Amino acid sequence: MSDTTHFADYELGIYLQGMLSGAKPDLPMTLAELERLAKEKIDPRAFGYVAGGAGLEDTVAENRRAFERWRIMPHMCRDTSSRNWSTTVLGTKMPAPLMLAPVGVQEIVHPEAELAVARGASSLGVPIVLSSLSSYTLEQVAEAMGDTPRWFQLYPPKDLAVAESFIHRAEKAGYSAIVITVDTRFIGWRARDLQDAYLPFLEGKGIANYTSDPAFCAPLDAPPSENMMGAVGRWTEIYADAAQSWADFKRMREMTSLPVLIKGILHPDDARRAVSNGFSGIIVSNHGGRQVDGAISSLDALPGIVGEVGLECAILLDSGIRCGADMVKAIALGASAVLIGRPYAWGLAVAGEHGVREVIQRFLAEFDLTLALSGISRREEITKEILRRVT
Numbered sequence: 001m002s003d004t005t006h007f008a009d010y011e012l013g014i015y016l017q018g019m020l021s022g023a024k025p026d027l028p029m030t031l032a033e034l035e036r037l038a039k040e041k042i043d044p045r046a047f048g049y050v051a052g053g054a055g056l057e058d059t060v061a062e063n064r065r066a067f068e069r070w071r072i073m074p075h076m077c078r079d080t081s082s083r084n085w086s087t088t089v090l091g092t093k094m095p096a097p098l099m100l101a102p103v104g105v106q107e108i109v110h111p112e113a114e115l116a117v118a119r120g121a122s123s124l125g126v127p128i129v130l131s132s133l134s135s136y137t138l139e140q141v142a143e144a145m146g147d148t149p150r151w152f153q154l155y156p157p158k159d160l161a162v163a164e165s166f167i168h169r170a171e172k173a174g175y176s177a178i179v180i181t182v183d184t185r186f187i188g189w190r191a192r193d194l195q196d197a198y199l200p201f202l203e204g205k206g207i208a209n210y211t212s213d214p215a216f217c218a219p220l221d222a223p224p225s226e227n228m229m230g231a232v233g234r235w236t237e238i239y240a241d242a243a244q245s246w247a248d249f250k251r252m253r254e255m256t257s258l259p260v261l262i263k264g265i266l267h268p269d270d271a272r273r274a275v276s277n278g279f280s281g282i283i284v285s286n287h288g289g290r291q292v293d294g295a296i297s298s299l300d301a302l303p304g305i306v307g308e309v310g311l312e313c314a315i316l317l318d319s320g321i322r323c324g325a326d327m328v329k330a331i332a333l334g335a336s337a338v339l340i341g342r343p344y345a346w347g348l349a350v351a352g353e354h355g356v357r358e359v360i361q362r363f364l365a366e367f368d369l370t371l372a373l374s375g376i377s378r379r380e381e382i383t384k385e386i387l388r389r390v391t
């Protein structure tokens with residue numbers, strides 16, 4: 001097998017098709033235009049839910065500004081003819097340091113939801129992190145992933161029997177890590193959704209893992225198929241527990257021998273606590289600006305966390321990644337891999353599996369090209385040395 005992964009070939013493919021048949025890409029090349037198409041296509045409330053953030057959406061904007069403050073200093077005159085970006089994070093192999101972030105309730109943008117995402121991602125070998133709040137069950141999504149690795153994201157429920165059941169189901173369905181998200185015990189103050197009085201879970205959407213779970217269903221008077229509102233009621237009671245603290249998260253971590261990551265950490269002190277409580281990895285994230293408006297950008301939080309625990313656990317990042325160059329910047333600042341959220345949701349909304357696949361291919365191609373043009377051909381060479389902070 002060749003030791004090269006030239007994702008940039010995707011670019012050549014587009015130009016060749018244009019030359020040979022006059023065909024142009026069927027989906028817009030910019031994410032902004034893809035988002036605009038999604039807005040035309042889907043329920044306006046669903047669009048607001050996906051696009052929106054907390055409060056003034058200042059952290060949504062800050063996630064972008066943070067990437068703008070770091071600039072790449074490309075090296076010239078180096079051999080970059082052979083490149084390989086494959087990497088392994090906590091035992092999970094990936095063709096490039098890119099994963100799909102957990103995005104809940106995808107049926108609001110496309111009926112095939114996580115199944116289409118799983119097919120699109122697995123066709124490229126790119127791992128996904130499946131949300132607890134998926135529209136299809138974790139077993140159905142695992143089947144659609146085939147041999148491609150996947151992680152399961154747990155929203156820590158009040159009823160720990162449900163946590164244990166989810167974790168064991170995920171183990172059985174071949175998920176190779178558990179991600180516990182700790183920044184969403186309440187839903188952030190989201191003006192768009194409040195204006196629409198819209199929270200899809202209350203309509204029974206995005207709770208398939210719960211309604212298919214024996215521990216969740218045990219106390220119900222009637223099965224969800226007969227009384228969905230009863231199931232929704234129990235879901236609102238057990239979805240989260242604001243009283244939980246480190247001891248509870250440690251307890252959930254101990255429910256499995258799989259690596260467990262904690263998602264939603266921004267403060268270096270919390271990163272230290274995560275490591276001392278035995279977590280194997282941290283996803284530095286402000287939830288795409290959807291939770292604490294005014295929060296620091298993930299990218300600005302990253303160096304402090306890498307400095308604190310970078311040698312002791314895996315550190316990943318999401319929030320605001322919109323192009324291949326953003327991937328390069330986050331990795332240069334110490335992330336082992338990055339995750340994207342809304343970009344693939346727009347691909348899904350506009351063109352299902354095909355849209356997801358296209359979005360991923362474009363991230364990979366631009367990442368490869370950015371590095372090739374910056375004189376870099378190996379993952380290990382992506383270091384802070386190629387970055388400068390401006391302003």
Ligand code: FNR
Nearest residue numbers: 050101102103104131181287288319320340341342
């Ligand atoms: C999310 N995110 C999220 N995170 C999580 O741990 N579990 C979840 O169920 C969800 N659900 C969800 C729904 C929607 C519509 C969005 C946009 C996001 C957060 C997600 O994993 C990730 O942190 C951000 O989306 C990353 O930011 P970008 O790439 O969207 O800027």
Ligand code: LAC
Nearest residue numbers: 104133184187287290
């Ligand atoms: C969201 C939650 C549900 O961001 O993760 O919408």
